[in-house]
Amino acid sequence: MNHLTESYVDSLAQNSAAIKNGKDLVKKNSFPLLCQSEDGTIIFGECKGSGKDPYRCSVDLAKEGNPVFRCSCPSRQFPCKHNLGLMYAFTSGKPFTTAPVPQDIVDKREKAEKREEKKKEPVDPDAPVAKRKTNKSALIKKIASQLEGVSIAEKLILQLTQSGLGSLDKKTLQTAEDQAKQLGNYYIPGIQTALRELTLQLRADENRENVYTNAIEQLTSLHALIKKSGVYLTSRLDNPDLPLDTESTLEEWIGHAWQIAELREYGRVRSESSALMQLAFRSYTDQARGEFIDEGYWSDLTNGGLHFTKTYRPFRAAKYIREEDSVFGVVEAKELAQYPGDGELNKRVRWEEATFREADSQDYQTIRSAAHQSFPEIIKQVKNQIKNPLSDKRPVALLQFAEVKKTESAYVLIDEQGKQLPLADIPYLNEPTTQLLPMLNLTYLQNQAILVMFEHNWQQNRLEAQPLSIVTTNEIVRLLY
CATH class of the missing domain: 2.40.50 (OB fold (Dihydrolipoamide Acetyltransferase, E2P))
Incomplete structure (x- = not known):
């Protein structure tokens, strides 16, 4: 378990509070039982809880880069603070007794292994590739609703520009915000967010000249988005069998949230292992989206590209979504998914499974050479x-x-x-x-x-x-x- 380091455990935690809570359990000696399997692939133990019975927790590290967490506590966070505490106890050098793995963990592990084996069964090369089935009538209904929403957004923009940015008062802006909220019923969250960004900008109390300059830039982008969205959605309404646009960011601008299965289906996943190193990181609040955003900028050691990652955490569900953080080692992603884009300097990427290692002089040289x-x-x-x-x-x-x-x-x-x-x-x-x-x-x-x-x-x-x-x-x- 050489890859189980404190920095790696930090990267698995949902947020900084979870890291603190996990480490506090170790400091308080809350683990009366700490064990590891004979082959060293599973650590398990018991952690004192608020009740009379301790929580039974385990971390299965057999599959490097994809640990499996189990705990008898009711927490909805994965890993929970007990799993984190168990791993921090291991990385801090606490003594772990070699012991047989509990039978319930053995049974669950065997079931998981059988599922993995089934996935590896040979596929008939002559068999047609299975694609996700689309409910065409539901799709047509959705696109028609999107076009209706685009039309509403276009009228709203026309009203704002005809009124003149300099003459907009609080009542007019409030009306515009109320109308933007209604766009939530038309499956165009990206366009809705762009409108909210515009109204928030116009409400700003900063230098008015700067406000108008930024607002004009946003209006230009919003106008182009509405026009292109209308043309694109109309073509898809006329021919629902057309594939999604994977050559530009238009779908994402409209509000489509790409799933990794879709990106894989459209051939936008690099199947071979990719090494990446983070060069910068920031977290910020996006009031227009109602989300916290974690953004990282990465050097691709495999091909010299410069990518970025974005994790969205809605305000209401933020505590259930893992908060990203700075990463100082090299991430070796099992497969790298690349979001659609039209020749931009930076591509948005994501991965699901990865291992970590320390950076060496060759890694820094690779970055500099690009x-x-x-x-x-x-x-x-x-x-x-x-x-x-x-x-x-x-x-x-x-x-x-x-x-x-x-x-x-x-x-x-x-x-x-x-x-x-x-x-x-x-x-x-x-x-x-x-x-x-x-x-x-x-x-x-x-x-x-x-x-x-x-x-x-x-x-x-x-x-x-x-x-x-x-x-x-x-x-x-x-x-x-």
Whole structure:
């Protein structure tokens, strides 16, 4: 069980509170019984609870990267704090007695093994590939409802623009918000969220010029989304047998939540193992969606790509969904699923099973070798991307730089050809990092690779980049965790 480390257990926990609760159980010596199987693949024990009988908990680690948790407690969290405490007891060096595995665990394990064996049974190569059956009448009804919702959203946008952004009062905005809520009945949650983002922006008490600038950008994207959605959904209504759009982000913009089974069906899953290393991480609150969002930026050690992950945790169900966190080792995903996208610099990815290992010098070198060396080239790519109304307006890139230089008013990044890129804290992140640069040792500011997020500054009409992390030959210095 060499892969069972404290950092790995941290990554399995639902949230920071679960980590604390699990570790507290170990500190309080709440485990009167700690055992492991003879082959070392299962740890099990008993943990004191609020009742007279202790909770029986176990962690089956036979399948690396996909542990199985069992506990007699009523918690709806997986792993529960008792499972976490059991693992933390193991990683902290608490003595575990070698003992026979309880029969109930043996029985459950055998059933699971039989299910796995059944999945591995040979498939007739001449047999047709089974696809999920679609209820065509229900699909037609859903698409018709979506088109009705798109029409309502289009009228709402027309009303707002005809009234003039500068003349919108609280009553008008409240009416717009109420109408946006009604779109929840039309299966277009993405469009509904975009409308809520617009109304929240217009309600902001900050500098009005900035508010109107951002609102115009949102209106442009929303108008394009509504138009493209209408055309796309109409074509699907005319021909319900058409497959989902897997070449762009339109389905996700409308509000479709891609399942990994769908991505696998559409050939968007890399079946061979993929190694990834996280370069930056952040968690933030999205009021328009009513969700917490955990976002990570990853270097693909397999092909040099730069990906991102997003985990959505609705406010009402946040405590039941695992809260993501910074990952400092190398993740080796059994299979990597890639969400649809149209040639963007960063692809959204996800995985279900993975193992972890410590990073070595070769990993850092692999990351650095994938960094862009020419600023004009990457700037051109970024500008071409943000011209698309539905593309990510704040892409992330890894750049090779010769020097970070302080000018009279700001910092600039300089490449080997002497080309400059202005560094600044972009409003979107709402987390300043540029001010941390002078605190770094000079060696980190010369001839390194840097991860930046781009954003177009409309006031100064220029492209700016905010530093997120610096990659050296033996470490990643994170400015954004």
